[in-house]
Each structure stands twice: as C-alpha cells, then as structure tokens.
Amino acid sequence: MKILIVDDFSTMRRIIKNLLRDLGFTNTSEADDGTTALPMLQSGSFDFLVTDWNMPGMTGIDLLRAVRADERLKHLPVLMVTAEAKRDQIIEAAQAGVNGYVVKPFTAQVLKEKIDKIFERVNG
Template sequence: MAAEEFPILVVDDHRTMLAIIARQLRDIGFPEVDTVGDPVTALTMLRRRPYRLILSDWNMAPMDGLAFFRAVRADPDYARIPFILVTAENRRDSVAEAGRLGVDGFILKPFDAATLKARLAGILGPA
C-alpha cells in the first residue's frame, strides 16, 4: 500500500469528521488527502484529479453515501476507484445491500488510525 502518488478523496458533511479522517490518513502515510463536505461537489472534484481511493460518509443529505457511490460507479472513468463507506450504520440489511452493489468496504464510527490502516490494507493490500 504505497502512499506515493496516491490521492484520496474524503467526503463527509461534518467538518470535524473530515479533519479527523484526513489527519488519520496523513498519520498512517497518505499525505495527499482532499476533503469535501458534500457528494455533489465531490463529483466535480473527481473530474479534476485522478483519485485512487474514496472514503465517504453514508448518512448525508441531500445525496447520501450510497447514492454517491452509485453515481461514481455509473461513470466508467471512476468505476474502478476503491470506495469505502464510513458510517455509524451497522444494520446488517443495509450493509448487505451496499455490499451487493459493490461497495469495497466499510469503516464503522468511531474508529482510530489503526483500524483505518487495517481496513485500507484489507482493501488495497499490505504496505
């Protein structure tokens, strides 16, 4: 999981959570982190930079993380970007639905840098 030339996009409608996730990513060796507070703006950002990973909150309005995931996957230019939902949502049926749609992974809030690093290694491969 080499962090060189590995820009990551983090989408969350809570500024505090954006700051926490960005700091944790930088602490575990990913210096190129862009943050945004809504999925609509995130879709615009995808056109400007080739992100290698997206972490998105699930519960946002007016577009939630699953709708954002669908929009990302609908565009062939972005369809292969690993997509992780960051959420307090732990209902098995919701998580199973997201898994069936192809979400690459989940991180349940609250979490620490070690949990984030382990989840990324499981999705991206070991460092």
C-alpha cells in the same frame, strides 16, 4: 496517492485526514456531500475515496452508485466510514460495490487495517 474524503461534518473530515496523514497519505482533498464530491472525482485524478453515508444532498450510497456507474470511475476503490449500522444497509453497500466498510466510532487501527486490505486486493 490522491484521496478524497467526503463527510458533512468538518471535524470528522479532519480526524480522517489526520489519521491518513499518520499512515503516510498526505495528498488529501475534502468534500461535504456527494453532490460536491462527484464533480471533484470526475475532474481530479483521485486514487481512493473515503465517504460517509448519511449526508444532506447526495448520500454516500448514492455517490458510490454514481461512481460505479461512471465509466472512468468505476474501478475507484471506495471505503465507507459511517454510523449506519443496519445489516440491510451493509448488504446494500456491498451490493453497490463498496470495497470496505468501517462503522463509527472507529479506531486508527481499524482504518489502517481496512485501507491495507483494500490496496492489497487492488494491487494483488
């Protein structure tokens, strides 16, 4: 399982990376915004995308839309991990085709729950 973690703060990427490693996912890569993430997704064979929303350059919601619009990437499971907490934004992300939404600050338990749920659905 190859996972791409996208967040503009290196500390947050590191936290997510460590939590994912605890869950048994050791093959992770990092990008600091959508602009750098998209080419990585297009050229690498990633199985899962974890992205923040608010980033300079290309935001997470735009990255999600770009992924869904890409013929080869459109089925990629996407989990949004973000501080954005407005109801409208969550609805916007759902409409754009997000597979899970975690609001910061979050716990390891919540992250695990959402990832399990996404893969249950993808594999089921």
